[in-house]
Amino acid sequence: MAHFSPDRSWRTFKRSLLNHYVLNGLEVALGLFLVTTLVHLVWGVQHAAAASVGVIVTIVVDMPAPKRGKFWRMLPAPLLGAPLFWLVQLLHQHPLLLGFLAVFSTFFGFLWMAWGKRGGPVAIAVVLAMVLAMSITPQPGHVLEVATQSTLFFVIGAAVYLVYAVAANAILNLRYRVQFIADTVLSLAALMLEQARMVLPDAARHVGLDDETVDGEAYGDNLADRNFGSFSRQSPQAAHMGNLLARHAAFADQLQAARDIVLESPRTPRRQRLAGMLMQMLDIRDHLLACELDLEHLRKVPEQAPMLLAQQAMLRALALELVHLADSLLWARKPQPMVNLNTLLRPMKAACTPRQRLEEALPDQYDPAALPPQALSQELSERIVRIHGEVNRLIQLGRDEAEPDLAVVRASWQMFVSPTAWSWSPFKGLMSWDAPPLRHAIRAALAIALGYVVVQLLPWKAHAYWVLLTIVVVLRGSLAQTLERRTIRVLGTLLGCVAALAILSAHLPPLALILCLTLAQGISHGFALRRYLFTAMGATVLGLVQAHMLNAEGSTSFHMFERVVDTIIGTGIAWAFAYVLPSWERSQVPALVQRVLKAQAAHVRTSLSVEQLQAVDNVPELAWRLARREAYDSLSALVQAVDRSLKEPRAVQPPLQALEQLQAHCYQLLGQMTSVKIMLMMRRGQTPSSFAVQQMQETVADVDAHLLAPLAAQSSADAALPKPPAPEPVPDPEDRDLLPWLMRRLAASRILARQLQADAAQIHQALARQEPEVPVAEAAQAR
Template identity: 85%
Template structure:
């Protein structure tokens, strides 16, 4: 066991070092070193310190990004930061005006949060320019304007030089970033497949052979799925693995979008096309995995199916490990090893699928009253796992350059699935509402900065007041969950960083040595910002103290350490307190998120059941379906993450967790049914479907669309009337040679999809009713009602 733990830790460590976060941290650290050293050699240490501030502000927005639009993505930070840096220095002697400027700049800067993940780094960079402007020492009387202009000039020189460097470095590292994002996505898929393997067996036996199996080092799973393992147990539901399975799906959806922006940009060369083909191949595997969840509940209740379930679980686990090996090879820059021979695991499932069964005709009546055979359901699951094996084999073949990607799909997906790079005024229009979370967060942050500024003026060391404000900026986040997560880590990281900075400054290093320390601290702070915030807090503390020492060129190091610790405690306390001011509780966003999910599910069902895709001569229907599928998964991911953040909020304002989790589970079940139907239809592409099948597809699409998009009151009252009769199934999923057996399986899937659509709308109605009822209750009664609902 000790050997296993050490081996697992070493694998995790290697994956962490080879991740794109660390590579990006090394890239920005090298840029800081080159720019600061060049300025120091030409103009001296004092000007190098000012240039380093410009570099640090620009580094905030330097993340792996598509080559197209990289310059314009980074430009707003130094353009907005330089004049603010200048104005702060001009007001050194006017404390009231300086405080007003700090509050106003914080408010305006945090409005960039309206642009989401693209705008958040700019908001932090703008406010950071203001805060670091306070760290510049006051010049002698009569030299204020000249000193401010000079330091701002070198701020701009540093920012400009780094901006050019960052664009060039991003271009040079583009292919390596593509490989790293693909490897991260493969790891996330492996974690999802491993969790799906756990779901195959009954809950009492899920620990057999799998509790020790984990996929460490993936980009998003550690941050979302692992925290959600116990979420279902908190609401009284025993299905802990279901909660983690949905979280894994959400994590994989997030990872996919991050990879799309890099991997699907201009896949013109064979190497880029192969990586893009791997990304699209993983989408197909995800759909098959989701369909594997269908009918498992019935299979787990059949004791005679236990041996087959064990074989199916073992196969999924083996395939997950194949994905892990593929990801590790990509990260190490090695050619992946060939796919392992899994014939021994696949043989029972292949034999089961080849057993002769009674043939069924397409001319079946609309409804049946027969039960579904567990043997038939087991054969269907076996067929799916065999297909997953084929898809994984193709993915490994793409990684080994032995399989050619589908260039038609790659070219069609190039621009349709990449996030826009141009700045738009559309998000700004959303700030006109008082309930807009970015607006409320901007007001909250401005008020926190105002209080922090007043507090530091009362401290005996108010010359270093910027540290309190800096702590407020980095700790106070848009949600209470994120603020609480950073609160303790920030304090601990500051303490450790102070010890490291004390050792560095006590060594009395040369200017070049200090620049090297500054470089290392910046690389650590930037490289681990989204993975291990403790390291980021440590690096940022060293960075701030060493840079302040370079700007001030003296002072009592020991006393500065004490100041920083006290300032951090004060700033953290203020940020924690203001997290409850004008709060944007997650429950206020849930109605819109639920409605988005319903619309996305309806659109996905409509495109999945479209009859014209069977006779299409181009990829237009397929592209429409892929876009609808992406929105379905992305909307569900956004909902799951909102529910995850709500777990850290006060119990009185938490949403109805049980209703939301049932809603999420039904959404994934509906996606699984639609994926299964889509696979069935693609097996018949190019053939003329029977009029009966066409009519069933059209009726089901219209029923689901009406159920999910109609008025809630109608859905709630007519739900039972819309529930179709139970449909039977033949003995196995049809293969290409048995296409006449499609109709019974199709009828079963369509009937179940109608039921799930009805349940989805009922879940949505219940969520709205619970939210509305709790909003009208006093806090104590609301907390009691919330506890009763969960």
């Protein structure tokens, strides 16, 4: 059997070069070069430098995006940046007024963070326009005339690049779709490999998966490598569980980014196949989640070790097939057919025999824990066989040998993509003093105020805007992100200074400097979300070369010294102000937990809906898919918040152990519902017996009662962990093939709902007492 390549660096490098981040970086670099060169050839190098500032400000918001709404998504950055650029130049000779403008524009700009991932780049662009305007040395002549002329070329550069960016995004749309699908496939392969690690007991993990990884996902790789908080301080099993949660969060995060691109107008056959691949990966993810069920029971049975080993080998082989598929998509090659895995499939197919003996042995009173290990292992084998079939179909879709489910694709087109229009709704959330975007805007404005005062005291005021620029790019919304950028920014600046010194010492002609500026911008933009060290290096070269073009006088080496000192000062200020008016993650936890519980209850309700079995349209299926997306997305948001809280002072950390228990129980409940959903959809067109329907309705009512209850009204006694329910009396049912498994899943779901209620109550009590950690009792297992 083929093995994963041990050379992680080479694998990562190859995939990084073919990633949509790099393609987007090349696209923006080409745009900067074309616009700046055009202005340089027509109006000269000085005006080209001003035009390049307009381009750079617009580039900040130029990310791969759906064609629909691309123009309006980018427009706010140059529209807000141009008047600010003009005002800064008017006030060059009035330091006090310029300082007030810098503080106000920073506060106003960072309020755009309220719009989330769309608003963040706009906030950076607005402040960047202000900071870069300070870099332009005042020219002789009337101040108003000079400022207006410089702003005119800023607008020309921004306008021409805006048209170019919209056109380039449309041209590269199909390639972006393929790259996003490839990234999602890699994230799914990493999730599958982590699930393979979970199959065997701790003592048997020496068989070979610890050193195998799937590189390619930016967030998932970093998060899982940190071993997910305090899970790493517990048993190896708990550490693997932490990594599994991180991989699920990474896949959910990657999935939404892919949805926005891939599900837009899937009208052509090629687009439909790519959208079909995306929907196929959702089904694979669901089967993987269900594979976690009952594993803890099976690991304790020595007789099941050979079958578990075979199941792990199959998951590992399928992960490798996904990696090959992703690499083929990135290299624009037709994927190879799936490798024949019959040798690995044979023992699992042999285990998937009819369950007649189990069904005939159904007792008068059903105990959810009474199913024998052989039956549980059989069900796990069936799931893995289904995953094999789903992966095979995914590869066939990639090879254009299978047709996508167009009904699902069309139903998902507009329902699962992020909104593209700007609205005032997020602005209403800024009315609260506790709103994180408002506190971050105040924090950033105060940091800029202090930075500006420090700038006035420095002996080199001509390039002191670098202090403010460093504050803007280092100071993030959370302490974890600020600390992550702090050290990398200084190191990247030092390396960038060396590169810029080599470039400027060569005394290159203006067109060559424009080319260097272009490459630096492409690297800085392309690696902003992947490798910030490269971004810091590119930004340093960009700033130094642009400063040289705007003001060629002065010592190059002294500029290097200024750059390093200013970066250290700006980083220190950003670091210090990360603790001013902090928005600790614990303040967001109650809302995130409530969102998770509501999403879990809605997912249970739609998964157990009997109407879906007799529906003649896709309305119930669409409702379930929407509920499933919210369940995963809410969990992903909670996982990321917990990860960020690990960098915060221990005294203000949320109750990590309770949060991790809650997340683990949520994924277990999702797995239980996924298993039930699969069982029910296999019987679509048939109505279960009245007893089964009653049990499903009672489970929905029980789950709602526990997950939707107000946490503040619960006492510590209410939060006690539940005991398994008593055996249910079973009438003579019509569907004896469904009932044993359905009852087991429903019973486990009720236990998990009570455990989630207990976890949420402990989190609420810990936060109410302002304690950093609340011990969590040993949870009862309900898998």
